Amino acid sequence: MSSTGEPATEARHTDEPPWAAVYRAEAPRLMRLATAIVGRADAYDLVADTVGRVVRRSDLHTIDDLPAYLARAVVNGATDRVRSDRRRSDREERVGRLVVTSSVDPTNALDVRRALDRLSPQQRAIAYLVYWEDMTIPDVAHRLDVSEGTVRRQLARAKDRLREVLK
Amino acid sequence: MNDLLDDRLRTMMRTATADAPEAPTVDDLQTITVVGAEPRQRSMRPIAAAAAVMAVAAAGALVWWPSGDGGPQPADTPDSTEAGVVPGSYLDAYYLPTDLPDGWQIVEMRRSPGFRTESSVNAVVFERRDRSDRALVTLSPTPTGSELPASTEPVDGAPEGSALASGSAPATTEAPEQGKDAQETIAGLSPATAQWIDDAQSLVWSLGDWAVLLATRSSDEASARALALDLLPQVTASGPSFDVKDASEWVEVREYLLTQDEWAGSNTVVLAHDDGRMLTVAASRPTGIDPLELASPLPEPGLFRYRTSPDDVGLVRRDGDLLLDFYGVNGPVATDETQRAIAIGMRRVTEAEWLEARPDLNEVVAAATVVGTFELLDHTVTAHREGGISGVCVERADGVSGCALLLGVEPDGELPAAAPTQGIPLSDGTWVAVGSIANGLEPCEEPLLQGARASVVPNGDVQTMLVVPADLDASFACPLVGVGEGEVAPNEVFIANPPPAD
Numbered sequence: 015m016s017s018t019g020e021p022a023t024e025a026r027h028t029d030e031p032p033w034a035a036v037y038r039a040e041a042p043r044l045m046r047l048a049t050a051i052v053g054r055a056d057a058y059d060l061v062a063d064t065v066g067r068v069v070r071r072s073d074l075h076t077i078d079d080l081p082a083y084l085a086r087a088v089v090n091g092a093t094d095r096v097r098s099d100r101r102r103s104d105r106e107e108r109v110g111r112l113v114v115t116s117s118v119d120p121t122n123a124l125d126v127r128r129a130l131d132r133l134s135p136q137q138r139a140i141a142y143l144v145y146w147e148d149m150t151i152p153d154v155a156h157r158l159d160v161s162e163g164t165v166r167r168q169l170a171r172a173k174d175r176l177r178e179v180l181k
Numbered sequence: 182m183n184d185l186l187d188d189r190l191r192t193m194m195r196t197a198t199a200d201a202p203e204a205p206t207v208d209d210l211q212t213i214t215v216v217g218a219e220p221r222q223r224s225m226r227p228i229a230a231a232a233a234v235m236a237v238a239a240a241g242a243l244v245w246w247p248s249g250d251g252g253p254q255p256a257d258t259p260d261s262t263e264a265g266v267v268p269g270s271y272l273d274a275y276y277l278p279t280d281l282p283d284g285w286q287i288v289e290m291r292r293s294p295g296f297r298t299e300s301s302v303n304a305v306v307f308e309r310r311d312r313s314d315r316a317l318v319t320l321s322p323t324p325t326g327s328e329l330p331a332s333t334e335p336v337d338g339a340p341e342g343s344a345l346a347s348g349s350a351p352a353t354t355e356a357p358e359q360g361k362d363a364q365e366t367i368a369g370l371s372p373a374t375a376q377w378i379d380d381a382q383s384l385v386w387s388l389g390d391w392a393v394l395l396a397t398r399s400s401d402e403a404s405a406r407a408l409a410l411d412l413l414p415q416v417t418a419s420g421p422s423f424d425v426k427d428a429s430e431w432v433e434v435r436e437y438l439l440t441q442d443e444w445a446g447s448n449t450v451v452l453a454h455d456d457g458r459m460l461t462v463a464a465s466r467p468t469g470i471d472p473l474e475l476a477s478p479l480p481e482p483g484l485f486r487y488r489t490s491p492d493d494v495g496l497v498r499r500d501g502d503l504l505l506d507f508y509g510v511n512g513p514v515a516t517d518e519t520q521r522a523i524a525i526g527m528r529r530v531t532e533a534e535w536l537e538a539r540p541d542l543n544e545v546v547a548a549a550t551v552v553g554t555f556e557l558l559d560h561t562v563t564a565h566r567e568g569g570i571s572g573v574c575v576e577r578a579d580g581v582s583g584c585a586l587l588l589g590v591e592p593d594g595e596l597p598a599a600a601p602t603q604g605i606p607l608s609d610g611t612w613v614a615v616g617s618i619a620n621g622l623e624p625c626e627e628p629l630l631q632g633a634r635a636s637v638v639p640n641g642d643v644q645t646m647l648v649v650p651a652d653l654d655a656s657f658a659c660p661l662v663g664v665g666e667g668e669v670a671p672n673e674v675f676i677a678n679p680p681p682a683d
Contacts, residue, residue, distance in 0.1 A: 034207040041204035049201040050194060062205040069210055090621040093642060120193040123200065130197060134642045136620065145187070146194040159621065164639045171593075173186060180189045 033069050036080045043147070044088055050142035051092040051135050053127055064091035082157045085139075089158060093135040120180065129179055137172040140165055269294045272446040274503050275535035276464050279526040282519050284455040288570060289586050290539045295446035303422045304437040304470050307408060309430055315398045316408050316431065317474050318423055320391045372409040377402045382488060384409055388421055398475040400488055435474075443468040448535070451586065452523070453569030459588065460520055462527060463506045472504060473497060481525055498524050546572035546584035553594015557636045557647040562615055564594040573615045575605055575647070583607040587615070595641040604676065612650065614676040617643040618661060624648065625659035635659060648676055 044065065048057035064087040068074065077083045119125045130138055136158070143149045143157060151169075155162045271292045278287070304319040368387050370376055375386035375395075382400040386393050386409070397405050411429035415422045419438035425431050445466040452460040476485035476497060485497045496507040507524050509517070530538075549567035556562075559578045564587075565571065571590035576582040585605040589597035596617040606612045617640070618624065624635035624646050637644040648659060659676055 030207055031211070037207060037210070042201075045201040045204045046198040050197045054200050054202055058202050058205060062209060065205070066210045086621050090619055093619055120189045121196050123196055126193050126196045129193065136642050141190060142194055142198065145191045146198060160639050164641070168641065173190070176190065176193075177186060180186060180193070 031069070033074060033080060037065065037069070037084070040081045040084055044084060046146065047085060047139060047142055048088050048092065050130070050146070051089065051138045060091055061088060064088050079156075082159070085157050086159055089135060089139045092139070129176055132175045132179075133172050134168070136160075137168045137175075140168050141172050144169060267295065269296075270446065271295070272448050272464060272466060273532075274464050274466065275448050275530050275532055276462065276505060276527045277450065277530050277535060277538055278452070278462075278523055279528050281452070282522065285452050285460075285523070286569075287450060287538065287540055288453045288545050289451040289542050290449065290535070291451075292448045293446050296444050301420055302437070302439045302469070303417070303420055304439075305423050305433060306435040306474050307425060307431040308434045310432055311430075313399075314401070314404055315434075315475055316395060316405065317397075317470070318393065318395045318408075318412070319470075320388065320393050320421055320423075322391050322420065372412060375406065375409055377405070388414055391421055396475060398477065398488075437470050439469050455568040457569050458509065459569055460507060460509050460523065462524075463508075464503060465506065466503050473499065479521075481521065484521065484524060496521065496524055498527070500529070542572075542586065543574070543582070543584040545570060546586060547574050552590065552592055553640070553645075555638045555640065555645050555647075557638055557645070558634055558649055560613065560647055560649070562645060562647055564590045564596060566590045566592060566594075573605065575607065575613050575615060577607065581607045581609045581611070583612070585615075591641070593641065595643060596645055614646075614648040614650070616646050616648075616676075618646050620644055622661045624661060633659075650676070 041061075044061050045057055048060045052060050065084055068084060068087050071077075133141065139158065140154055143154045144151075149157065151162050151165050154165045158165070271294055278285075281287075302319060302321050304317060307316045307318065308314070370386035372386055375384045375393075377384055381394070381396070383394050383396040384402070384405045385395075395405050395409055397408070408425075408429070408431050411426045411431060412423040413426060415424050417438055419440060422436060422438065425433055445468055447463045447465040449461060449463045452462070454460075473485050473487070476487040478485055479496075483499050485499065486494045487497060488494050498505040498507070505524065505527055507520060509520065546565050549565035549570040549572065551563050552566045553564035554561065555564075561576045563574045563576075565574065565584075570586070571588060572584055572586040573590070573596070574582060574584040583605045587596065591597075596615070604612050604614050618637065620639070620643065622637075622644070624637060625633075625648075633648055633650045635646060635648045637646045
């Protein structure tokens with residue numbers, strides 16, 4: 015309890031760094047985004063790693079749109095992670111892709127995970143932002159700092175890749 | 182139909198994110214050490230890279246050659262068997278396939294000049310008494326003046342922005358650039374605590390200021406560890422070496438004490454199949470450790486197989502004092518009968534015949550289907566892919582142009598992020614570099630590049646990058662800035678100056 019009688023947690027907030035409030039508000043979205051891209055098992059590490067790195071930046075105060083910046087950091091971190099994993103275990107991934115040969119039950123978590131493995135990290139992020147966050151194409155483009163054309167193209171590719179298994 | 186698909190995608194995203202774990206707290210973020218999600222693996226990467234370097238060095242640099250800044254070929258190229266390697270000269274041995282099977286064609290031929298550097302490497306070859314396995318133990322000195330921390334976790338204390346801090350090396354020079362980091366990382370490891378490196382299938386530890394790498398033909402970790410404990414350090418005029426205990430199951434076969442790293446150059450032929458397979462054949466003359474020390478003979482005369490990674494084996498043909506190294510990009514070589522037939526069918530030809538057979542790379546690449554086009558810095562970059570051909574052509578606004586093979590161009594034009602950033606010689610003798618960097622990153626700034634210009638355009642999962650050098654005649658590194666720098670993403674890319682036209 016602080017001297018003002020406020021709960022300890024409130025008192026702690028006053029000592030927090032400036033980015034804490036933004037992060038706390040964005041954390042659930044970032045976790046869902048990370049989970050959509052890399053899965054539950056790696057989501058915590060991904061967010062902790064990428065956000066932890068961003069908030070240590072000496073030029074953090076110059077970032078205009080921190081929520082968008084954090085989202086991009088998570089997507090980029092996931093891309094690097096998936097790419098690194100892909101180099102290490104391309105064979106396993108090829109086998110994994112072959113697993114998805116029949117229709118996918120969109121309510122079955124395992125099916126969904128396997129189906130999402132057919133998409134690139136950026137495509138997973140775009141699909142998440144469009145279909146879960148209900149963001150518009152321009153909003154997604156701003157959030158990920160890519161062109162609207164890229165968003166449309168990647169979303170179309172994602173749908174093409176999932177179309178046959180989501181019949 | 183689209184509405185139904187959209188509904189299913191919404192359901193799918195709901196399912197995918199329904200079990201999202203709790204987010205890290207603010208306290209977590211302030212107290213965690215940011216070393217990435219896979220600290221164990223990442224902390225081993227420098228070792229693995231160095232192990233790979235050492236393994237390659239030990240194997241006589243079968244698959245490594247420099248980027249080609251050795252200058253033009255002297256007019257009177259001597260026979261390198263007479264007086265060692267003459268730096269800058271080309272290997273005097275040329276090979277071509279005889280009858281290529283259907284679907285295969287030569288897409289590129291290149292030669293890289295020899296070089297010589299001062300570097301000590303000692304090595305000892307051991308063999309099991311029952312001849313069931315062989316081991317190659319190499320010793321390389323650590324860089325002088327480097328302080329070796331007691332910790333084997335180097336990431337936290339590394340200077341910000343360095344390759345060590347990032348845990349990631351420049352994209353195309355990862356192995357050669359990682360030596361110092363690796364030596365620091367393995368400091369303190371003994372034969373009893375030696376680290377097994379999966380990527381190199383080798384055991385590493387340190388001996389004073391020297392790094393030790395032990396590889397066996399069987400790639401059996403237990404066998405390697407048993408031998409490591411049987412080794413007895415020896416002192417020679419060329420640095421430390423090893424003997425083995427009398428009671429060991431292993432006996433010494435050969436010892437190398439080398440004070441120079443010589444490379445006689447290589448002449449390379451790249452073959453592509455219509456189905457996308459590629460096969461590279463590099464002829465070389467080993468000058469140091471016999472690259473076949475750990476290779477296993479195949480039934481065909483002169484053919485050997487050797488392990489290149491945990492999953493792949495390469496194919497080598499010995500022809501007198503020359504070696505032809507066969508390695509594929511997307512398929513096993515040693516177990517592919519067609520490629521083994523190509524290996525056997527390679528015949529020695531004269532330099533004139535070889536040069537005459539060289540395809541026009543520009544025509545080969547440009548003839549393949551255009552799968553992507555980008556406008557950058559007054560240049561038009563086109564990505565090409567067709568059958569086994571994938572590459573990039575660049576045309577400047579004034580019509581000057583050039584092409585290069587670039588493995589792995591996606592059908593939609595996306596360039597591979599893992600491939601080296603490639604220098605492309607243009608028709609007027611200048612060159613440019615095309616590559617990929619992760620989204621969110623920005624390429625190097627002008628002052629660092631002595632007038633070079635760099636620009637990127639979005640290209641799917643990556644960005645296509647074009648670098649136009651100015652007054653540069655050597656390869657150089659291009660630091661990257663932006664989100665994603667750090668642990669996993671490379672913090673710079675290496676711009677490889679193309680080999681001189683010959």
